[in-house]
Amino acid sequence: xxxxxxLRPRPGARHRVKRLGCGESSGHGKTSGKGHKGQxxxxxxxxxxxxxxxxxxxxxRLPKRGFNNSAFHKQYAVVNLDDLNEFKAGTTVxxxxxxxxxxxxxxxxxxxxLGNGELKHALTIEADKVSESAKAKIExxxxxxxxxxxMPQKSAAASQDGHQAAKAEAAPKKKSTSPKAKxxxxxx
Numbered sequence: 001x002x003x004x005x006x007l008r009p010r011p012g013a014r015h016r017v018k019r020l021g022c023g024e025s026s027g028h029g030k031t032s033g034k035g036h037k038g039q040x041x042x043x044x045x046x047x048x049x050x051x052x053x054x055x056x057x058x059x060x061r062l063p064k065r066g067f068n069n070s071a072f073h074k075q076y077a078v079v080n081l082d083d084l085n086e087f088k089a090g091t092t093v094x095x096x097x098x099x100x101x102x103x104x105x106x107x108x109x110x111x112x113x114l115g116n117g118e119l120k121h122a123l124t125i126e127a128d129k130v131s132e133s134a135k136a137k138i139e140x141x142x143x144x145x146x147x148x149x150x151m152p153q154k155s156a157a158a159s160q161d162g163h164q165a166a167k168a169e170a171a172p173k174k175k176s177t178s179p180k181a182k183x184x185x186x187x188x
Contacts, residue, residue: 085120095110110127112128115134119141121142122143124144
């Protein structure tokens, strides 16, 4: 019968450790599997990933084309409903409270509430995004959801006016030429 005290790894799953520097007859003596001299034989001598001996590396030889959205991607902190059960009924749950209770950590663009689990009591939740299932469960429990204020969007007309003003400022100003400034040449 198999018990915890007689568990053994499967045959071949464990291999003996290569014991280095234990004399010539050990099979790993002298250079200890590192060959003769050279950069990789030295202590601390290693090549970085992708290094090709000074030759232009493949990553720099290949053309880079196209657009990558990763620089503009917004990372949201995901909070499930079962994480919110630790708060008392009637509490206003916002980003500050979630950070103080260590549910949300790090640099995030906002909070997204997902519907995993059940909400046991009514809460007022402030978030940037809420899934449909989470919204239904929060309202079923008697809670309310308020979406956080984003940066106020400028109206299209206001942005057009601003665009026109910027164009006017950017245009070079022409020097006015008055009749007095012109030289008169007389034909004699």
